[in-house]
Amino acid sequence: MRCLSCHKLSMATFCKKCQERLLKPTVTKRTINNLEIYSFFKYQHIQDLLLTKHTPQGFKIYKALAKLSFKLFIDNFIKNDPRDVYVVGVDENVKSGYSHVALLTHEMSRKYVKVLHGKLMARSLVNYSGKKLQYRLENPRDFIYTGPKDINVILVDDIITTGTTIKEAKEVLEKHGIEVLFALTLADVEV
Numbered sequence: 001m002r003c004l005s006c007h008k009l010s011m012a013t014f015c016k017k018c019q020e021r022l023l024k025p026t027v028t029k030r031t032i033n034n035l036e037i038y039s040f041f042k043y044q045h046i047q048d049l050l051l052t053k054h055t056p057q058g059f060k061i062y063k064a065l066a067k068l069s070f071k072l073f074i075d076n077f078i079k080n081d082p083r084d085v086y087v088v089g090v091d092e093n094v095k096s097g098y099s100h101v102a103l104l105t106h107e108m109s110r111k112y113v114k115v116l117h118g119k120l121m122a123r124s125l126v127n128y129s130g131k132k133l134q135y136r137l138e139n140p141r142d143f144i145y146t147g148p149k150d151i152n153v154i155l156v157d158d159i160i161t162t163g164t165t166i167k168e169a170k171e172v173l174e175k176h177g178i179e180v181l182f183a184l185t186l187a188d189v190e191v
């Protein structure tokens with residue numbers, strides 16, 4: 001098979017060279033409404049990979065990216081933080097048969113890290129892609145949360161643009177007594 005990034009022959013989804021390139025620490029941090037949001041990749045570095053999202057290869061690529069980022073992050077996190085935490089994916093609306101965000105959160109499941117699936121759902125299916133901040137503010141996702149209350153949560157989304165979605169998700173969870181510790185995204189578009 002071939003590396004899904006450079007298309008050279010490779011046994012793994014990404015060849016050794018591409019793994020090294022993708023593994024280079026490019027974690028960036030943004031703070032929105034007291035919420036720290038960490039992103040593992042700069043959007044332009046993995047843009048070609050992310051554009052596969054709705055293609056047959058998207059599933060493999062998201063999984064492989066999650067192993068290089070979310071998986072390593074959570075192993076490091078639990079070494080330093082003994083609390084029970086929950087992981088909540090922000091945008092789990094399924095258009096292509098599976099949720100891309102669930103592919104990311106799936107890699108974070110550990111003994112004391114519980115991944116909640118389909119507990120935070122957007123009632124509005126408005127498409128934000130390419131839309132300006134004003135449009136996003138006027139058309140909220142209108143999230144409904146049906147998971148456990150009074151827990152510690154790490155929020156996860158695949159891409160952060162303006163941050164309005166994550167901000168709205170945090171506010172909804174807080175109404176359920178939840179402490180949102182921080183948020184993680186695969187890529188930040190605005191850095």
Ligand SMILES: [Zn+2]
Nearest residue numbers: 003006015018
């Ligand atoms: Zn490669």
